[in-house]
Amino acid sequence: MSTTIFLQALLSGLTNGAIYALVAVGLTLVFGVMRIVNFAHGEFLMLAMYGGYLAFTFLGIDPILAVFLVAPVLMLMGYLLFGGLIRPALKVPEINQMAVTLGLSLLLQYLALVVFKADNLLVTQERSTASIWLGPVLIQMPQAIAALASIILLGLFYVVLRKTDLGLIMRVVSQSRDGAALSGIDIGGTYRWAMAIGLGTLGIAGPLMVSALYVNPHVGQLFTLKAFVIVIVGGMGSFGGVLIGALLVGIAESIAASWLTASVAAAVPFALLILVMLLRPEGLVPAGGSR
Amino acid sequence: MTKSGIDRRQTLLMGAAIAMPAIIPSHGRAATEALKIGVLVPTTGVHASDGIRMLKAHQLAAKLINDAGGLKSLGGAKVELVVTDIQSKPEVSRAETERLISRERVSALTGAWASATTIPAAQIADRNRTPFMITSAVNDALTEQGMKYVFRTAVKAKWFGGYIADFLDYQKSKGISVGKIALATEDGPAGQAVRSNYTSVMPGRGFPILTDETFRTGTPDFSTIATKLRTSGADGILTCAYAEDSTVLLRALAAQNFRPLYVGFGGAHVNQTVLAAGKPSDRTFGVVEWSPDLNKPASLAFVKAFAEAHPGETPLSNQAQAFVATYALALAADAAKSTDRNAIRDALTTLKITDGPAAVLPAPVLSFDEQGQSPATCVIVQAIDGKFVTVWPEAVAVRPPAPVQG
Structure with a gap:
C-alpha cells in the first residue's frame, strides 16, 4: 500500500469516524440517562434524512440550514416518543423494552416504505462533488461538513454536561436514579429531555448525511449496528467513549478495507467489539470516568 | 351397516376419468383448443415486485396474440396463460412446475425470474418432457447440461x-x-x-x-x-x-x-x-440486456403497446424477455400446428425469429441451439x-x- 493510499485511508477513517460519532452520541445519551436501548435510533436518523431531502427538494433549503428545521422536529418526536411509548415501557422488564423499540424500528421502516417507496433519493448540489485537498489526499465537502458538525456537537455536549444545571441533573440521574429522586429531581422530566436531545442530535446528522449519501427506508440499518458497536466499545453512556470508539471503528474499518478486502473490513468493527468485551468489558472510556 | 364410500361402479368410472387424458393422445385434441402455457412468476416474497412486473409482459404477449386472431395453424386457437405464484422460493417453484405439468396439463412453461427458482423448475420440466422457456435467469449451467426441453431467451452470465x-x-x-x-x-x-x-x-x-x-x-x-x-x-x-x-x-x-x-x-x-x-x-x-429506446421496430412497438396497457409505465429488460419468451412458445406451437409438448419442443429447435412482433431483443436472430441457448446479446x-x-x-x-x- 503506497503512502498516499495509507494517508487517504487514514483521513477517510477519521471522517467516517466523526460521522459515526454524530449518529452514536444520541444513542449513548439515551442509554446513559435512561438505561433504554433504542433499536429505532437508526430509523429516526432515516426520518431526519428524509427531512433534509424534503426541505431541500420542496423548500429549496440548503441541508446545512435544514438542520435548524429538522433538529427541532426530531426533538419534538423524542418528546412525544417518551410520553407515548418509552414511559409506559419503563415499567416493564428490559427485554420487553427492547421488543418495543425493535417493533418501532420495523414499523417506521415499513411506514417509510409506504410513504416514500423503496427508491433512493439524493440531494444534488454544486458542492456534492467539491473537495478539500490536503497535500496528496482529499476530503469530500459534504463529508467534511458532517464531520465538522460532529466535532462541534460533541464539544457542545461536553459543555452542557459539565457546565449547566441540565447537564448536572442528567449526570446525577444517570449515576443514581433513586438518589436523584430523593433529592427532588424530576426523573420523568429529565428522561423526557434526554430522549428529546438524543433524537435531536439525529436532526443534525440527517440533513448533513443525506447530502453526502442518499436516503431510502432502510438506510438507518446501515448505521444502527455500527452505532451500537461504537457505544459498547467506547463504554455505554460515555461521551468521551463515543468519540474514541467512533474514530477507532472508522479508522480500523478504512485501513482494513484498503489493505485487505471489503468483506474483511466489514468484520473489523465486530472483531474489535469482541476484543473489547473480553479485555475491557466496561468499555474503553467507562461512563463513570468521563463524567 | 351399509357400505359407505365408493362402490365398484364408481371406482371404475373414476379410474377411467383419471386414465382418460393419458389414453387420448394430446395431439388428438380439438384444433381450436387453447394453447395452455404455464407461467411461473414470484408474485409474493422477496422478488414480488419483479414477478408482478414480468407477469404484465407475459399477459401482454398473450393478449396481442389473441387479439390478432390467435394461432392461425391451429384454427385461431387462443393462448391461455396458467399463472402460478412461486413465492420467490425454489421449493415452491419445483412443486408448482410439477402441478402445472401433471394437473393443469400445460403444453409448455415459462419463467421463473431468478436462477435459484428457475433451476429446479427447468429440471422438472425437462424430466417431464415439457418445453420450458427461461425468461431471465443467467446461470450458465442451465443451457450447458444437455437438457433437451429447456430453452433460454436471456444471455449467459459469463x-x-x-x-x-x-x-x-x-x-x-x-x-x-x-x-x-x-x-x-x-x-x-x-x-x-x-x-x-x-x-x-x-x-x-x-x-x-x-x-x-x-x-x-x-x-x-x-x-x-x-x-x-x-x-x-x-x-x-x-x-x-x-x-x-x-x-x-x-x-x-x-x-x-x-x-x-x-x-x-x-x-x-x-x-x-x-x-x-x-x-x-x-x-x-x-x-x-435490453433498453426501451432500442432502435428496432418490434421493440418500439412493444414499448408502445406496454404503455397503452399500463399507462405511465416503461418496461424494463426482464419484461422484454418475458414478452419474447411467451411469444416464442406461441410461435413454436403455431409452426408445429400442434399443442403437443414434443411437437412444440421440436419446433423450437428450428424456430428462427428475425422480424415480427417477437423480434424485441437486441440480437438480430432469435433461435435456439442444441442446448436451447439463444444467441442473445447485450x-x-x-x-x-x-x-x-x-x-x-x-x-x-x-x-x-x-x-x-x-
Missing part, C-alpha cells in the same frame, strides 16, 4: 465480460482508446460473480486489470477506493454496484476530477437513482443529458457513444 470487451474494441476502432482496466465491485454474490467473470475475460482480450477493488454496500465514503482507482493508471473502470453505492462512488471520482470511461452493470446502474447524481453520472455507460447504454441512450451495438443504437469527458 458472456458479459465479452460484450464489454467487444464494446471497448468498437470504441478503439472509433479512435477512443481504453487500454487498462480497474475493477470496483460490491462484495455480495452478484458483484463477485461479475468480478470473477471480468477478471477471467478482460486480460485475455487485451485489457489488463491494474487494480481490483471490492466494497461493502452502504459504505459511507468512497474516497479511498476512488484514490486507488485514480492512482492505478487505469483509463477504464468496470463496476458492479447497487444504485445507491454507484452514486457515492461516482461523486467520489468526480471530487478527484477523475473522469475515466466508466461501465456500470445491469439494471442497478441503468437506473433513475444514478441519473439523479447529476454531473458525475453523465456520460457513464451501462451494460444491459446493449451498451450511455447517460447523456439526464437519459440513458442505447449507443451500441451499432445495428440497434440510437446514436453513437458521446465522448467520456462531457
